[in-house]
Amino acid sequence: MSADFLISVIITIVGASTPILLAGLGELVTEKSGVLNLGVEGMMLVGAIAGFAAVDATGSPWLAVLVAAAAGAAVSMIFAVLTLSLRANQVATGLALTIFGTGLSTLAGHSYTGRPIKPFTTIFPDVLAAHPFGRVLFGYSPLVYFSFIMVALVAWFLNRTRPGLILRAVGENDHSAHSIGYSVIGVRYGAVAFGGAMAGIGGAAFPLVLTPLWAEGLTGGRGWIAIALVVFSGWRPTRLLAGAYFFGLLGTLELYAKASGTIFTAVLPSEGWAALPYLATVVVLAIISASKAGGGNAPACLGRPFTPTA
Amino acid sequence: MRLKFERRAEPSRLMLYASPVGAVLLTMLVGALVFSLIGYNGFGAVYQVFIAPLVTSYKWGDIAVKASPLILIGVGLAVGNRAAIWNIGAEGQYVVGGLAGVGIGLMTQKMTGAWILPSMLLAGIVGGAVWGAIPAALKNWFNVNETLSSLMMTYVAIHLMNHMVTGPWKDPTGFSYPQTPLVTPSQTLPILVPGTYVHLGVVITLVIALILWFLMSRSLFGFQVRVVGSAPSAARHGGFSQKATVWMVFLLSGGLAGLAGIFEVTGPFGQMSLGFPQNYGFTAIIVAFLGRLNPLGVIIAGIVLAVTYVGGDLAQSVLQLPNASKGIFQAMMLFFLLASDILIRYRVRLVSSAPAPAMAAPARSPAE
């Protein structure tokens, strides 16, 4: 195995991991505030088509990222109004959001099929990425660096800042947070909007980086992997980073193993590799739930509507 | 001015029944306007999606067949949701139920006999129940959140199915296409209405829904489920075991989802292929809510959803409305329903920003 080959593999893994990392980070913050939004796949698709349309219209992938974030946040507001203001069931609303986002993106994308767009290019001067080792550091789209910055920012926000503390308090015990005077609903609106924006950007990574085209259901179910990822991470941003790369590695390694014709798939059939992220998530979930009373780092109020007592 | 929600002394019966109807009507109205605005024949679309299947008699059989799995899974989920137990993995239980039945089917390909079909159906129930038992066990033994674990197990089930139909259970005479052999006549549900494909499973579904309605409203089981769901501490004092309820709910809803899966295999599908997961398990969650978690309501809700599926295809062939519109109509309907839910427990008033004076006692709701 040459260094060049390894570097190519790394670059492919980074590409596959970035969308789920971005969407997962958003969902992590949403869930930390006590809200389970199962509409990630729908929000990603809306972000993907919005991002595609923005590049198609303006030619600017930077603007497209903003548009995708805004679109993701906008559809997440349907979820927020229903579950937070109108106290509807979060599971049902999230599923409806996925159905809606899938339908909306397909309808909106009808005229965009069959057209390529110019993808994101790297931001560093070519000379830096010329050397193979330089490429590992400098050879990615801006979204990759953005995802790393966001991991650090989210970790810092949740663990080191006062608003982060409040957000966690709202997710852990909404009634005491309310009684101290924090706006539970307000905090959750913000967390859902952030989740929507990040899902939108994660979705936009498909047309902007991975496959510069629009096709129905472009994200291929990765919104569900992102939800698994949040659980797998035990609701910790740094572990989410590791988990995203672990999931990305699983999917990519299988393809490389197949392409090299090894007996990789004799150990476990290819569907087994595909199921592994979900199985691993269940195992991790069982371990963290069993090891600490109350479900480890899981927000105690996850999925429960908040009804202020008078 | 702002909106203020005031808790009703008792849930409003009127709103309980009026809101689903209102949600459907509002969807039709808003849908017609929105689709007109974006350049389609909006009113025609609404007619095709919601009305045409109902006034076209030959579509009734289609509606029954499409509604059957939604109702069967939906009633099981409704029971669970009553107990505040969230099984969102019915899709996986549906798939594994189908797989278990197909397993029996493959062993009995060369046999005939009246025992074959019932054993496949039984295997379907067991398969679904076993898959449902996994999140139940994880919840009872390790305190694992069942919403998340049941969702994860769905994807495991689908990959398991992909493996079986592309590998060991692939039809040897099928030119390597990823699908199992067709079921034999002894493995096929009888057709009840000649000329349609309304099968025995449709009737069994209705009977099960009615039994569950009776159990939920008239039996100790129903009482236990409702108490565990609405007042967990009261349930503990009353001697109702939370853990036993979790087991019961998952075995029941998993078993029914599994039965729905094997009904599809031995009924309209006739085999298992990569296209077998049809999202019935997820759509049934919507059906359960639309049906107000009441088995009778679930029957109606299942029919409404089935109408939109059948009508969505009609809107395509008659008006060239894009297929994606179906999903938009379904999502809109659910959004409106969920939005109106609050009217059951609360009344909404427009108040000035200043603190409102204490209200008079809320009017009694018509019944109860």
Add this chain to the structure above:
Amino acid sequence: MIKLNRRSFVAGAAAAASLPMLASRASAADPLKVGYIYVGPINDGGWNTAHEAGRQAMLKKFGDKVQSQYVENVPEGPDAERVLRDLYNQGNRLLYATSFGFMDSAVKVAQAFPDVKVEMCTGFKPSSNNNLSNYNIRFHQARSIFGTMAAMLSKTGVGAYLATYPVPEVVSGINSFTIAARKVNPNFKTKVIWINTWYDPAKEADAARALIDQGADVMTQHTDSPAAVQVCESKGVPTFGQGSDQSAFGPTMCKSSSLDLWGAFYTTRTQAVLDGTWKPEDTYWGMKEGALDIAEIKNVPDDVKAAALKIKQGWIDGTWDVYSGPIKAQDGTVKAAEGAALNDGDILGMNWLVEGVDGTLPS
């Protein structure tokens, strides 16, 4: 698209309300109604787009003698039977089912309604009512042109083939590509990757990257999206599109694409129904009958283009057959001896790989 006005709404409603009567009213004077069902969206830029183009060509030819309806995005499951029955009940008496997964539904509908005629794409089962035909295109013909070009363009002698499932259509494409390539370069190897999905653009792109990283310097794909073509463009690897012209996704690297042309077939078979001469007969057309072509060959040296066009001409005038012997399978068994050739049945049921393919069939 249909604009809203009161007239169209009323027309739509009236059409639906009168549906049950249409079936009984149909008579010789009425236009023939022809229904199509598609497995994906009509604008997928591949398989379904090609069928829709064929339908349009057929409609253009017959004008008001024929009316047509279609339903897109029909999952390969029980919904297919419902949609086919529905099209029948709306008065369609000729049905084109355009994807393999509709086969069992199509057979059921043909057996339920003796007065319908069903054309089943890539199927192989008959109807007991004698009213169902199967049709297919010799897709492997275009693959042999690409195999020839690939071997001439490759420096490493390693080509890549991005495959979905080991069905005969895909297997015969791989074999045809490899045999043709090895006629140019006897040491040519084809690396195959089975991605086990018909459709997942991001996975297709990742698989293409994996194949290129493993040393393949020319690629072709049997997947539904142009994602792999885009990867080849960005990596500077020559590639070939499938189903429709995909050069928009690879302006310099997509050297040509196979084009499925269903129009001639749809016109012929619809004409037969209009004439009353339709009978069930399986159709397996290729370049000679105008059912398959390749898009303009771009950005290759003249000798490569000439070699490609020569093979195309060979298919048209019958002087070239990629499956003429000697043909050996991977394990060395002789599948066609010198002077013999594989027949249609061998090709339509192909479940083995030829010598030179690097990879195995998933069991």
